[in-house]
Amino acid sequence: MHTVKEAAHITGLTEHAVRFYTDKGLVPSVRRDKNNVRMFDEEAVNWLHGIKCLKQSGMPIEAIRTYVELCLEGDSTIPQRAALMKAHKEAALAKLEEAKRHIAHLEQKTALYQAILEHRMPDTTNPATWSDIRHMHSDVFYAPVAGRA
Amino acid sequence: MHTVKEAAHITGLTEHAVRFYTDKGLVPSVRRDKNNVRMFDEEAVNWLHGIKCLKQSGMPIEAIRTYVELCLEGDSTIPQRAALMKAHKEAALAKLEEAKRHIAHLEQKTALYQAILEHRMPDTTNPATWSDIRHMHSDVFYAPVAGRA
DNA sequence: GCTTGCCTTCGTGTAACACGAAGGCTTTAA
DNA sequence: TTAAAGCCTTCGTGTTACACGAAGGCAAGC
Numbered sequence A, B: 001m002h003t004v005k006e007a008a009h010i011t012g013l014t015e016h017a018v019r020f021y022t023d024k025g026l027v028p029s030v031r032r033d034k035n036n037v038r039m040f041d042e043e044a045v046n047w048l049h050g051i052k053c054l055k056q057s058g059m060p061i062e063a064i065r066t067y068v069e070l071c072l073e074g075d076s077t078i079p080q081r082a083a084l085m086k087a088h089k090e091a092a093l094a095k096l097e098e099a100k101r102h103i104a105h106l107e108q109k110t111a112l113y114q115a116i117l118e119h120r121m122p123d124t125t126n127p128a129t130w131s132d133i134r135h136m137h138s139d140v141f142y143a144p145v146a147g148r149a
Numbered sequence C: 001g002c003t004t005g006c007c008t009t010c011g012t013g014t015a016a017c018a019c020g021a022a023g024g025c026t027t028t029a030a
Numbered sequence D: 001t002t003a004a005a006g007c008c009t010t011c012g013t014g015t016t017a018c019a020c021g022a023a024g025g026c027a028a029g030c
Helices: A004-011 A015-023 A042-056 A061-072 A075-117 A127-135 B004-011 B015-023 B042-056 B061-072 B075-117 B127-135
Strands: none
Touching: A004 A015, A004 A042, A015 A042, A042 A061, A042 B075, A061 A075, A075 B042, A075 B075, B004 B015, B004 B042, B015 B042, B042 B061, B061 B075
16 A cells, blocks of 8 residues: 555656546545545556556546546446547557657757757858758748847 | 738647747747738748747747747857757657657557457456556456445 | 628636645654 | 654645637728
């Protein structure tokens, strides 16, 4: 049995988050002791891990609660749960792909900055390189176009 | 020149978000016409793309604003910008890795559900498979352990 | 001249916590 | 035995990044 603090430490969540989740009904197996203190068994800690996974992959709390309740209803809800989880997985995959594109962009940007710092600046007078440069949103080589104060 | 609506459509942001960003000073090159209407040139649209990239990769608005202001200050801030961007890129990469782990977990979960739906249920009486099964947080094969109503 | 459609500002609502205050229990330490 | 240390509790406000709706302005078309 673990306290809030321990459960938080094990799962890598904050104590605030752990209390928040339990109070929202996301952790079915949490009990209270005689002093009204939340007690987490291994089952509860597993739920916290699962909740963390779902949440960090983009599922909102309310959806997680729906899922948890379906689990509590027993085997008859397995088809619904399967569909729900599959949909979520695909949404998460889509986000992952977008994240990769963003990272690629950030890589370009850092590479460009690095080139400047190493005095290997691209030739801004050569039109052939302009598209690359402009692709970086102009903020490195071009002053903000239209005025400011 | 584009209106808010057009800029939103081009960048895939909502109109609300576009107004929000401009009002927060994240888009330097936005002007107003005689009717006080926001006008976005290509430069501004590029900024919006960049902001979207930074934001979706986890940079908070305030940090983006700091970055934008450094850009406006000219070449002398390039070292700071380079450092800032590199740090952000690495943070984003770390998140990407975590996201991949979450996705792997979701893959397992959907696969397990799929197996059940296809009546290829793992042998829950065979201790050799238990760790895999329990790894799914028990919510598929095990009723929630400690009571409920 | 009136509707349509876009824009404006303003103000409240939302999600998912973070954080601090005020207080209760139990354990240790003098 | 009393006092301080550490947990825990609930409660309540603060934060971020918008979403959404209301109320109204201006320009264009019919």
